[in-house]
Structure formats: C-alpha cells, structure tokens
Amino acid sequence: MRQATFEKIGFVISLMVLSFLYGFAARWHGWFPNTVLEQASQKITALSSTWSPESALLRARVYDREGVQIKDAQQIQPGLTVVTSSWAGEGGLKPELRLLDERGNVVHARRIDRGSLFPDSALGLRGGDPNRRILNGSYLLPNGDVLVNLNYIGTARLDACGRVQWTSVEGNHHSIAQAADGSFWIPGTSQRLRTSTPAHPDGIPGFDDPVYLDWILHISEQGELLDKINVIDLLYANGLERYISKVNQPQAGTGGPRKNDITHMNDVEPLPPSV
Secondary structure, three states: OHHHHHHHHHHHHHHHHHHHHHHHHHHHHOOOOHHHHHHHHHHHHHHHHHOOOOOOOOOOOOOOOOOOOOOOHHHOOOOOEEEEEEEEEOOEEEEEEEEEOOOOOEEEEEEOOHHHHOOOOOOOOOOOOHHHOOEEEEEEOOOOOEEEEEOOEEEEEEOOOOOEEEEEEEEEOOOOEEOOOOOEEEEEEOOOOEOOEOOEOOOOOOOOOOEOOEEEEEEOOOOOEEEEEEHHHHHHHOOOOHHHHHHHOHHHHHHOOOOOOOOOOOOOOOOOOOO
C-alpha cells in the first residue's frame, strides 16, 4: 500500500515537472498556448486600467444653452433631423435618439437600451459589452424607422415605436448609407485579430502580426447580409497594398505597419446608378 502511495506521489510530481518545463519552453519558443495567454493578459491589463462604473468617454455638458443659432435660414435642410448622443436622465448619461425641428427644438426623444438590442453579443471581443458601447451612426427612414450602429457590435433597425425589426452583428460601426435600391452600406470589422483573409488563407503577404479585418457590409432592407467585402483583399486585388503603410504609418518605411488597425474605415458611400 505504501509503495503504491509513493508511486502516485512520484507520478504527480513528474507531471508537475513536465508541466513546468513545457510552460517554460512554450514561453521561450512561442508555442501554444503562449499567444492566447499573452492576449488574455493584455485584455485583463487594459480592462483593469480603464474600467470605470461611469459611462465611457461621456461627460455632462459644460455650458447652459439650448437649441441652435440660425445663421442662414435659406441653407437649412427642410424637415426634421435625427441626432444621436447621450443625455443626462434617469440612470445618468444614456444614449438617446432625438428628433429636432428646424430651430433645434426636440420634437421627440427615445432612450436606447443598448443591452436589449444585442443581448447575445459575446463579452471579451473587440466590441465588448454592448452596455458600454456608444451609438455611432444612425439613419432615419421616411416611415419613422431608424437604423443605429452600436460601435463595433452591430446595426439594429427600430420601428417608430422603438421595436427591434432586425439586427446585424458584424462589428458594424460609424456611417450608414442607403443605396438607390433601398439596401444599406455599412463599415464592419472583425471581432478578433486575424492573420489571414478569404483571398489569402495562408497569411497576408507582408504581414508578420495579426490585424483587425475591415469589411464593407452590404445589407438588405430586411437585414440580410448581401455581401461582405474584405478591405485588405480589395486593396491587394487592385495593386493598392502599398498605400496601407503610406496612409496609416508612413514612418514604418520598409519595416511594415506596426499596429493592428491598419485599414480603419469609418465611411462607405454607394454611388448612384447614373455613375
């Protein structure tokens, strides 16, 4: 019995030694799971250094003014205008849609419950917690429906009563543009760093480190994803890859870009059929 106990202890100790040696070698040579652990450590460090119970990047206004000052009434776009921002109210600063008339008066306002728009969005990805993302991009339709982007999470279409008609979770962000056929064009991004693209499954030429992939999203009026165009592949297919380094990081020279957000895109505008 005592010999069996010693054998078990020896087995456990040998596993501990082997685990230690593999961990040391994995760190030294970059073997699995070294990269995963490094990314997790970076995320935890970033979260611990920036987390706050307050809404991110939002502060109460520092002036006491209302409405707008009209400079030239002839240059004002007729009708109502929708704006998205965050205003103080119940629960503090929260995202809100406001419909303004030509003098800047609030005709209608609706608070947005970000968590209810995308309840299943995964935490820990680039978009993160929907409740901490800002509304970045909106598009008001003639029937009262409105499209809103929750930054790096997705797009939601709400009807005039605030009911969600559909959502698109593709890392959508910033601008929303409607084409002549009623469909929408919206920038999107990958939720994780990538080392390959659809056109370059074995690795992006000239890239040593993973990057976020930017997408041009084409979405139907009903929320169906019609097309998803990779920006890096688009540049390579047209012989324009040299501009990636020139535009985003000229000082990189021949060393290549040294950041992971190299094709950041905030605006997509479809051309009219006449062009």
